[in-house]
Amino acid sequence: MSEENWIEVGSTDSIEEEDLIRFDHQDKTFCVYRLADGFYATDGICTHEAVHLEDGLVMDDEIECPMHQGIFNIKSGEALSPPACEDLKTYPVKVDNDKIFIKID
Amino acid sequence: MKNNIIILGGGQAGIYAAREIRKNDSESNIKILGEENLLPYERPPLSKDFLLDKKNEEDLYFHSSHVLKNENIDFENISINKVDFENKKLVAKNDNVYSYDILLISTGSENKKLSLDNNLNNDIYYLRNLEEAKIIKEIVANKNKNKITIIGGGFIGLEIASSLSQLQKKVTVIEIGNQLMGRIIPKQIADLVQNTHIEQGNEIILNKQIDKITKKNGIYEILLNDNSLIETDFVIAGIGSNPSVKLFENTNLKLDNGIVTNQFCETSIKDVYAAGDVSNFYHPLYERYMRLESYQHAQNHGICAGKNIAGVKTEYTSIPWMWSDQFxxxxxxxxxxxxxxxxxxxxxxxxxxxxxxxxxxxxxxxxxxxxxxxxxxxxxxxxxxxxxxxxxxxxxxxxxxxxxxxxxxxx
Incomplete structure (x- = not known):
């Protein structure tokens, strides 16, 4: 894994705890979350229908799709509640000098 | 204890109940009896992404036959025409008898139909199941079917209107009430939705009743109660639904706008439960009975019934929630x-x-x-x-x- 794959998302204070920001890179959209124990990243589009998760509710390590209430575990990407049944892809995150990076493959 | 559990109705409430029972009970036999020869599928896309060709039939199934097999849940396509609650038996049209220890009724709801005083009843189309959606999709693919009238300005009618507008059809919606979606949606929001339909080219007619529909040379003429006349190539109606309870009308099962259930999905008859559209259930937070026709409710009520059937006593306290996507x-x-x-x-x-x-x-x-x-x-x-x-x-x-x-x- 090369260093180049780590993409800078923004500063750590750009996300409030138990919240997320949308991050677009090239033609892909990601969601980057701040939970009580750190930062996490997933694909930014719901696996049920093509809806941006950026307007979804983050609560108890879960992201809920704002359109049809499919729920995913943010840390594992697991689809927890219908209508979502396909898992959400997750990405490694690191923090360096108060900046957040995600590793995109 | 090993029970014979029968789920009458192969829709969303039924499949979610079945899987929830299995989660809590590995021993009992679970059989779903469905009237459609299809595994349980999602209905919301039928009026939207399915008509627009963004989703096809395979995308609609909740779970594959593989999932059901793995969880040892039987699905049988059969039509039941008699219920004997006293002897805990269901009798099918072909005289097959199904005995149960516990029965869940999840027969859903069925479309109200227009009653026209001529022989045009079969010319009016409705959308509830996949078969009907396929027929509508095929008809609107015909370029000669350009002017389409939708009777009823509720969720289903407006979703179809939105889809057909996106397919470049000239759509008119006729609603008897003084606002769209008047049964549950506040007027403030209904008016915003109406503006969008009009901006997109759909015609919305409120406060009008249909006096008569006639057919001349393949074109329909709809006469409204203000004597205005609408010419149209194709008529679809979405005028609400009724709970599917015909099977129980002459039984001891307590009915009142559906099957009356308590907060545990229990009906008036021991070992008989009901869930989803067909149930008029007691909601402990609102302290009243309600009957809901929505995706979230069918799912969660089915799950709640499943838990109770499996012996995990659970109150249904879900806050009603529903959505509609238009344009x-x-x-x-x-x-x-x-x-x-x-x-x-x-x-x-x-x-x-x-x-x-x-x-x-x-x-x-x-x-x-x-x-x-x-x-x-x-x-x-x-x-x-x-x-x-x-x-x-x-x-x-x-x-x-x-x-x-x-x-x-x-x-």
């Missing part, structure tokens, strides 16, 4: 919006989302919002949680779109 708009409703002493508006522009909150005694009883894609989803979801916990809310935060609603949730 690029997403409408959502949570709770009950018809019992309030105060209305608070959040936002005034569809692009950023508009929500109306309906409060009673400072507690949100319901909310209805409209926005582009998922703009209002988070706030509506938080509202459900506030309602569920009977939280007294700060109205200033509710009305100010710059303030997040998360801070109203008390942990």
């Amino acid at each position: 690029n708009l997403n409408l959502q409703l949570t709770g009950i919006c018809d019992d309030y002493d105060e209305i608070i508006e959040r936002g005034n522009e569809i692009n950023n989302g508009v929500i109306y909150f309906f409060l009673k005694d400072k507690i949100i009883r319901g909310a209805c919002g409209l926005g582009i894609a998922g703009k209002i989803g988070r706030d509506i979801r938080i509202t459900s949680k506030l309602t569920e916990k009977n939280t007294i809310v700060d109205k200033q935060i509710l009305s100010d779109q710059n303030q997040k609603l998360n801070k109203l949730i008390q942990k």
Whole structure:
């Protein structure tokens, strides 16, 4: 894994705890979350229908799709509640000098 | 204890109940009896992505036959025409007899039909199941079917109107009431939806009844009660539904706008449960009976029935929630919006989302919002949680779109 794959998302204070920001890179959209124990990243589009998760509710390590209430575990990407049944892809995150990076493959 | 559990009705409530029973009970036999020769499938896309060719049949199934086989859940396509509650038996049209120890009724609801006093009843199309959606899709693919009239301005009619408009059809919607979606959607939101339909080229006619429909040379003429005449190539009606209870009409099962159930999905007959559209259930938070026809309810009520059937006593306290997607708009409703002493508006522009909150005694009883894609989803979801916990809310935060609603949730 090369260093180049780590993409800078923004500063750590750009996300409030138990919240997320949308991050677009090239033609892909990601969601980057701040939970009580750190930062996490997933694909930014719901696996049920093509809806941006950026307007979804983050609560108890879960992201809920704002359109049809499919729920995913943010840390594992697991689809927890219908209508979502396909898992959400997750990405490694690191923090360096108060900046957040995600590793995109 | 090993039971024979039969689930009558192969829709969403039935399949979610079956899987929930299996989660809690590995021994009992579980059999779903479905009238359609299809595994349980999602209905919401039928009026939208299926008509628009963005989803096909394979995309609609909740679970594959593989999942059912793995969980040892039987599915049989059969039509039942007699129920003997006393002897715990169901009799099929082909005289097959199915005995049960526990029965879940999840027969859903069926479309109300127009009653025309000529022989045109078969010329009017309805949309509830996949077969009907396929027929409508095939008909509208014909370029000669350009002018389409939809009778009924509820969710289903408007979703079809939105889809057909996107297929470049000339659509007219006729609604008998003085607003669209009048049964449950507040007028403020209904008017915004109406404006969007009009901007997109659909004609919306309110406050009009149909006096007569005639057919001349393959073209339909719809005469309204103000003597205006609409010419159309194709007529679809979406005028509401009734719970599917015909099978139980001459039995001891207590019926009143569906099958009456308590908060545990139990009916008036021991070992008989009901869930989903067919059930008029007691909601302990609202302290009243309600019958809901929605995706979230079918799923959650099915799951709740499954738990109770498997012996995990569980009250149904889900806050009602439903959505409708029309054009690029997403409408959502949570709770009950018809019992309030105060209305608070959040936002005034569809692009950023508009929500109306309906409060009673400072507690949100319901909310209805409209926005582009998922703009209002988070706030509506938080509202459900506030309602569920009977939280007294700060109205200033509710009305100010710059303030997040998360801070109203008390942990």
